[in-house]
Amino acid sequence: MSEANIESILQEKRLFSPPTDFSEKAHIKNFQDYQQLYEKAKANPEKFWAELAETELDWFQKWDTILDWQPPFAKWFVNGKINISYNCLDRHLKTWRKNKAALIWEGEPGDSRTLTYAQLHREVCQFANVLKQLGVTKGDRVGIYMPMIPEAAIAMLACARIGAPHTVIFGGFSAEALQNRLLDAQAKLVITADGGFRKDKIVALKEQVDQALTNNGAPSVENVLVVERTKQKIHMEAGRDHWWHDLQQSVSADCPAEPMDSEDLLFILYTSGTTGKPKGVVHTTGGYNLYTHMTTKWIFDLKDTDVYWCTADVGWITGHSYIVYGPLSNGATTLMYEGVPRSSNLGCFWDVVEKYSVNIFYTAPTAIRAFIKMGEHHPKSRNLSSLRLLGTVGEPINPEAWMWYHKIIGNQRCPIIDTWWQTETGGVMITPLPGAISTKPGSCTLPFPGILADIVDLEGNPVSDNQGGYLAVKYPWPGMMRTVYGDPDRFRRTYWEHIPPKNGKYLYFAGDGARKDEDGYFWVMGRVDDVINVSGHRLGTMEIESALVSHPAVAEAAVVGKPDEIKGEEIFAFVTLEGNYTANDDLKNQLKQHVVQEIGAIARPGDIRFTDAMPKTRSGKIMRRLLRNLAAGQDVSGDTSTLEDRSVLDKLREGD
């Protein structure tokens, strides 16, 4: 986050109360009700969650123990039997919701499709049988690398139905990144499409899969299922590749949901950390189902009449929890849109809101800042009067963007929920409940009932109000990640021992810097580790550095975030070259392209600066703080006493 943003947040004093008519109809109607819930949950978190699990979800068999907490490993609803696909589909078929729209989908070229709960259930059952026919059984991992089409959600639900953990890989990742993830998860099958539409172009997804699998690149993968979406010519490997529609036709629509243990693996989702290797975040069945169900219900204040739209991609946790599982578990109508604002239609989001009378809209601050730049005539020329609630996620929202969202999109009527959470937390952790909690632009306000969050120092001691510190969680919650796939030690070190446990008390370290104000409101400032947030996408600087040094021209690379008006942060790389290479623009472009190939377009450096040497401490550590300041164009003359060779700095500055 930039200094200017922090400055404006520090001076932010506005308070917005929930509109009376909104509160009257809300699930949680006022601050006292929130406080009561919060206190009740705090007094006995297990009891609080168990009561909700009992009333809100369908279980095949009840649990014996609510929580088994052997820090840092938690088990929730031990020995309970449940299936999230059953909770998202089957149970609604017994009600009037059977013929309610479950999924409304709008394609980028303007095609569309609506699936009722009955229809979605049928498609999921059939596809689950396709997976079974190809030998996928309980426990087998399945890779999903797809565009934003209904089949992505169907594939996830079908995996969940038969107990095959999915790992969704965002369609913007390269073949290389895809391969690494398939290898780590040891996926048995991959589901993809011939291509996807993005910004009026076709993304060649199947080609990337072919590349990832070429030369036995991911030997665990036995079959590839391909959805026909763009109809361009692709290679179909005999015996390995199959068309989704061919197999879907030949199977029965009868596929009972497999009773899963609460703690059976539901999915793995890779996310960037501070080392070069992405972490496979593990989420399990029962706790995740409950946590996404409850947070969706109370935070989005879901009503059965709502059309709910989350603009994320299913390749990220937001898409998992708040396009697919949370909304469907609640029997809601969830909207999925394939497109993104593009030069041929900058107002496409507002077209979708108008066309489907969207009531709840959930997006990212980076998108809002881009909308501001596009001009208010786009939203103003559409009818947005159906909207009643707005949300944001992914990074701190600057008060200016918050106010624009409030005025131009919400017409000063709609509460805004700024939701803080992470891939690791499974669902939203700190957020306003829109009918109950007054908002302050730039603050994600207060913890969800059952979440015991605090700001602490590195010894784990709470810091005083308005003093900056580290965001930590003091007690397990049902949606928490259970481990890093295949690396429990990394899980322990990264999240639970960063702040050393004291007297058996473990604190979850989120990796964010934050403060709490005099009203207990949380203000998240941004990452405190080597993770940068580019347009709400989380990238590890080490990951990009590893990609850069894998190019023969690069001797050493250091990547930092540079403040950016729209993206929040932009990738800025400092690079030293091997002796026989010459620094020039052509090489810069080659290196950028190399990172795209290694990771994907989301990791393309915005800028590369060549340097003869990196500023290092006497013990040889690259001084990233200095590089960050340099990238931001700030003065770096002060506090360089630990720098080994000052002349490096002068040269770096000259490179401006």
Ligand code: WT7
């Ligand atoms: C990181 C997690 C959770 C889904 C999207 C991102 C930042 C997220 C907020 C917010 C300030 C936020 C944090 C966090 N972040 N939401 N409302 N205010 N910062 O998931 O890729 O796991 O990234 O995103 O830095 O640690 P993710």
